[in-house]
Amino acid sequence: MTVSVNLFTMADKRYEMDMCNGPLLSKILIFTLPLMASGILQLLFNAADMIVAGRFAGSMALGAVGATSSLVNLLINVFMGLAVGTNVAIAHFYGAGMKKEVSQTVHTSVMLAIICGIFLCVLGISVSRPLLELMDTPAEIIDHSSDYLRIYFLGMPVMLLYNFGAAILRAVGDTKRPLYYLTFAGGINVILNVIFVAIFGMGVRGVAWATNISQAVSAILVIRVLIRSDSVIRLDLKQLKLYKDIVIRIAHVGLPAGFQGAIFSISNVLIQSSVNSFGAVAVAGNTAAMNIEGFIYNSMNAFSQSAISFTGQNMGARQYGRVKKIMLTCLGCVFITGASMGALAYVFGGRLLAFYSSDADVIQFGLRRMLVIMLTYYLCGMMDVMVGTLRGMGYSIMPMIVSLLGACGFRILWIFTIFRSLHTPESLYVSYPISWFLTFFAHVICFIIVTKKAGIFRADRAQS
Numbered sequence: 001m002t003v004s005v006n007l008f009t010m011a012d013k014r015y016e017m018d019m020c021n022g023p024l025l026s027k028i029l030i031f032t033l034p035l036m037a038s039g040i041l042q043l044l045f046n047a048a049d050m051i052v053a054g055r056f057a058g059s060m061a062l063g064a065v066g067a068t069s070s071l072v073n074l075l076i077n078v079f080m081g082l083a084v085g086t087n088v089a090i091a092h093f094y095g096a097g098m099k100k101e102v103s104q105t106v107h108t109s110v111m112l113a114i115i116c117g118i119f120l121c122v123l124g125i126s127v128s129r130p131l132l133e134l135m136d137t138p139a140e141i142i143d144h145s146s147d148y149l150r151i152y153f154l155g156m157p158v159m160l161l162y163n164f165g166a167a168i169l170r171a172v173g174d175t176k177r178p179l180y181y182l183t184f185a186g187g188i189n190v191i192l193n194v195i196f197v198a199i200f201g202m203g204v205r206g207v208a209w210a211t212n213i214s215q216a217v218s219a220i221l222v223i224r225v226l227i228r229s230d231s232v233i234r235l236d237l238k239q240l241k242l243y244k245d246i247v248i249r250i251a252h253v254g255l256p257a258g259f260q261g262a263i264f265s266i267s268n269v270l271i272q273s274s275v276n277s278f279g280a281v282a283v284a285g286n287t288a289a290m291n292i293e294g295f296i297y298n299s300m301n302a303f304s305q306s307a308i309s310f311t312g313q314n315m316g317a318r319q320y321g322r323v324k325k326i327m328l329t330c331l332g333c334v335f336i337t338g339a340s341m342g343a344l345a346y347v348f349g350g351r352l353l354a355f356y357s358s359d360a361d362v363i364q365f366g367l368r369r370m371l372v373i374m375l376t377y378y379l380c381g382m383m384d385v386m387v388g389t390l391r392g393m394g395y396s397i398m399p400m401i402v403s404l405l406g407a408c409g410f411r412i413l414w415i416f417t418i419f420r421s422l423h424t425p426e427s428l429y430v431s432y433p434i435s436w437f438l439t440f441f442a443h444v445i446c447f448i449i450v451t452k453k454a455g456i457f458r459a460d461r462a463q464s
Helices: 003-007 024-056 059-066 069-096 099-134 139-171 176-199 203-228 244-276 280-316 320-347 349-354 360-376 378-392 397-422 425-429 431-454 456-463
Strands: none
Touching: 024 059, 024 176, 024 203, 024 280, 024 320, 059 139, 059 203, 059 280, 069 099, 069 139, 069 244, 069 280, 069 378, 099 139, 099 203, 099 244, 139 176, 139 203, 139 280, 176 203, 244 280, 244 378, 244 397, 244 425, 280 320, 280 349, 280 360, 280 378, 320 349, 320 360, 320 378, 320 431, 349 360, 360 378, 360 425, 360 431, 378 397, 378 431, 397 425, 397 431, 425 431
């Protein structure tokens, strides 16, 4: 019996999950499916943006929104990494039954979300246009992209509040309520997209405002459930403060995770710049294909998030023998998910791309990307599960360094050598699956090293 049961009242008991006892596969699936649906719904925010922009404002508007994605990720990933740190910290404390520390982490995390959100808002508005110019964004779409980003970054405080709040709920096993709230907010986003763009003709500005308003709704709902909770994760706005020890603990895992995301984004910014060299039609096709890929990525990434929460709770409860089983279960699930969804997406690629644009050239360029990425995408999911496992164990600097060298460094080297020599879209895209395989293999070696150091293999044999 684990102590986590005592941390919730009966009112919240139905949302709790004991990750430290019982069968793993069924619990991982119960935890992951709502998380997967939540990720897909979040992506639907962007899909609605893309589809409405492409259909009602033209291919240039579609390209303008798509050209911002890698830049947005570059600027927000460091701060989103802190949400990962929140998840790991609460999962460890929760598994160990440390009520006071759980409460302190909740209040510190919400305060961090507010502070980081305001900072990111100012930063994004200030640097987005210069960075778009550095990325060689096509002249015909750069003004629209800049307008979109200025409005989009106004919504950073509510975006971070939602993500930090959802991380708190995930850490204690609650993936259902974030799903409910995103469903509601997603519906609002679609409706506002149509009203602002199709009816009022606001173009990319309308797309950005619809996204911000819907994200504000989801943030309000998540914070509301924390305030009204009767459990250890209850939020009291009067007690918001930064606890130094908690900030350090969150930063220990969160900052390397965030920097890893930022490093990936730097390589993606370079890839986006390389795509930009093929013109606005190529940008639009690449954007549509990336958006379809996102549905598969979010489905796979749900297993990575599960690996973080399950590993974190079991590490806190000192159930070391379950950690390797959690990793292997998540790897098997993510392989099946990525391989099957990737194959289906490629087979129906032309029809899917047609939702985003009726331009035959845009569709053709999107298919060229999907040919390379979709059939190997499961490697990306397996790589992320290994990262999630290591982070759940409390190791975050190691996967950051591995990702820096194995994925990002390799891609950057590839761009300035192979791609510069061949200069075709295919020669650019093939850098992805190669880097995923190399980084996955390196993470497996890291896992073997840290588990031997922590005695997890010995604990596994002792419990079996």
